Amino acid sequence: ILLYSCYSPAILQLYSCYSPAILLLYSCYSPVILVLYSSYSPAILLLYSCYITLAYFGVISIGTPPQSFTVIFDTGSSNLWIPSVYCSSAACANHNRFNPGLSSTFKNAGKSLSIQYGTGSMTGFEGFDTVGGIPVKNQIFGLSQSEAPFMAHMKADGILGLAYPRLAASQATPVFDNMMTQHLVNQDMFSVYLTRNSAVGSMVTFGGVDTNHYYGQIAWIPLSSEMYWQITVDSVTVNGQIVACNGGCQAIVDTGTSNIVGPQADISSMARAVGAYSANGDVSHVILFWRCVTKNQA
Numbered sequence: 001i002l003l004y005s006c007y008s009p010a011i012l013q014l015y016s017c018y019s020p021a022i023l024l025l026y027s028c029y030s031p032v033i034l035v036l037y038s039s040y041s042p043a044i045l046l047l048y049s050c051y052i053t054l055a056y057f058g059v060i061s062i063g064t065p066p067q068s069f070t071v072i073f074d075t076g077s078s079n080l081w082i083p084s085v086y087c088s089s090a091a092c093a094n095h096n097r098f099n100p101g102l103s104s105t106f107k108n109a110g111k112s113l114s115i116q117y118g119t120g121s122m123t124g125f126e127g128f129d130t131v132g133g134i135p136v137k138n139q140i141f142g143l144s145q146s147e148a149p150f151m152a153h154m155k156a157d158g159i160l161g162l163a164y165p166r167l168a169a170s171q172a173t174p175v176f177d178n179m180m181t182q183h184l185v186n187q188d189m190f191s192v193y194l195t196r197n198s199a200v201g202s203m204v205t206f207g208g209v210d211t212n213h214y215y216g217q218i219a220w221i222p223l224s225s226e227m228y229w230q231i232t233v234d235s236v237t238v239n240g241q242i243v244a245c246n247g248g249c250q251a252i253v254d255t256g257t258s259n260i261v262g263p264q265a266d267i268s269s270m271a272r273a274v275g276a277y278s279a280n281g282d283v284s285h286v287i288l289f290w291r292c293v294t295k296n297q298a
Contacts, residue, residue, distance in 0.1 A: 055156065056073070056255065058203075062098060062139075063100075063106060063130065064105040067096070069096050070156045072154075072255075073192070074161050075229050076252060076254035078172070079170075081144060082144070083157055084099075085101075087124070089146045089149075093152075095157040097157075105130050108125070112126075113169060114169065115142070121148055122146065125143055127141060134179060134185075138178075163228050164226050185206050185207035189207070190204070191208075191209050230250060230251070233249050235247075235248070
């Protein structure tokens with residue numbers, strides 16, 4: 001994974017124990033290239049746009065004939081879910097909703113689903129259908145019947161999880177795992193490229209790496225746990241000084257959030273080092289703001 005922050009660029013790449021498939025996403029801040037390796041075969045899916053520099057999402061289709069939805073491609077979760085016509089929450093009113101009665105390939109899984117996120121949850125039931133684009137047949141996914149209020153403010157309709165099966169609610173098989181099993185990708189890896197400043201070009205690519213979006217050699221870092229895309233970080237430095245994670249710590253690479261989350265002492269130290277401030281003047285506050293200055297890298 002190659003991460004370019006507003007300060008100095010970092011290069012990072014992860015492997016899993018499946019086969020490679022490639023996913024490229026584009027962000028609205030500094031560019032990020034993320035390549036995750038698993039163990040199966042490239043198909044390319046270019047899906048992306050960005051919303052107020054906070055989220056990156058793309059369009060997928062589900063069902064026969066296809067019904068289209070915007071989703072966040074999230075390496076921090078494993079389930080695919082979208083709103084359904086059975087959802088009465090305010091969060092569903094301003095989003096596209098899946099109607100299983102209009103799809104000839106839909107099958108009800110007969111199981112309920114509940115997923116808890118940091119800011120709320122969704123509940124509903126599970127079904128099987130074809131996820132278009134590549135396409136993935138008989139993919140299990142969630143149909144929401146209730147959603148947390150914060151989801152009303154999401155630009156995307158739902159979430160497509162790209163973490164490991166161990167993290168999936170109700171033991172659902174993630175979309176990418178089915179891509180590999182159904183031999184829909186040439187390499188079992190995906191990579192993520194994020195553009196900056198709301199620029200067009202964010203994409204997800206399954207099945208390969210686009211060398212146009214990085215330079216130099218990729219440094220490979222093994223996963224420390226195959227649940228999230230979890231790695232061991234040696235330290236966090238700013239201007240050559242260690243400001244957090246002294247002695248090493250565990251971190252999760254998460255394309256589904258714009259937040260940096262960690263112990264309060266470490267986050268406060270990082271905030272002070274980059275000149276961040278909070279709405280109430282306390283750098284330990286959960287919401288921090290700072291100005292980013294992009295420098296050209298040789």
